[in-house]
């Protein structure tokens with residue numbers, strides 16, 4: 001099957017699709033219409049279709065009904081920057097679960113995170129049941145507390161503080177194949193998307209570095225979390241309704257930048 005179909009009535013032969021393809025899969029034929037080159041390395045990124053202002057190109061393995069309207073004008077720089085600067089690591093949560101539909105809505109944003117070579121390799125494990133989240137946090141705490149370097153958490157744990165999951169009712173894990181190239185990077189981007197989507201929704205989130213380390217370092221804990229045997233935990237985010245609002249944005253160092 002051909003990679004793309006061109007509507008020659010609609011195509012303006014402007015070459016935009018050819019320029020946008022990351023792998024040179026398209027070229028202009030003698031008449032100037034885009035055609036497939038000998039390069040068969042298409043990664044299915046959909047750029048050629050998405051960038052055409054005339055709707056002249058269809059990708060034969062990406063159904064048109066799966067493309068969404070871009071609506072870029074609805075996300076201006078000022079409000080996006082505010083969202084990114086005011087997002088915080090939330091460590092105090094209301095005793096109130098997030099509806100499953102809302103969690104699904106957040107994950108529906110995270111799936112649009114870029115992945116190297118568009119592998120879309122990241123899958124998610126979402127713990128929607130707060131009791132399960134709590135039990136996992138406690139199992140991780142029990143495994144971690146006797147380990148060297150954990151002394152400062154022993155006291156906190158004895159006082160009932162959840163230093164692992166911060167009392168969040170939900171946990172989302174980003175999974176990739178253990179030997180996968182770019183797994184950590186792709187997962188980190190997906191978790192960042194999820195965190196920002198949660199902030200935009202008025203929800204609280206916190207990265208779970210401790211959880212990630214524990215689940216990567218102990219197969220029994222990974223099994224307790226429900227991680228499939230053929231997957232590795234490459235990112236973790238706690239989620240819940242924040243108990244408090246932040247009044248200020250804490251200072252950060254200026255962007256250390258080498259300009260040339």
Ligand SMILES: Cc1cc2nc3c(=O)[nH]c(=O)nc-3n(C[C@H](O)[C@H](O)[C@H](O)COP(=O)(O)O)c2cc1C
Pocket residue numbers: 087088089090091164166206207208209210211
């Ligand atoms: C990779 C990564 C792992 C993290 N792991 C944890 C964690 O296990 N527990 C926690 O409370 N915070 C964790 N954090 C949150 C950081 O402490 C937090 O981002 C940092 O202090 C800056 O605060 P802010 O997110 O509010 O700007 C982690 C953050 C990152 C990026």
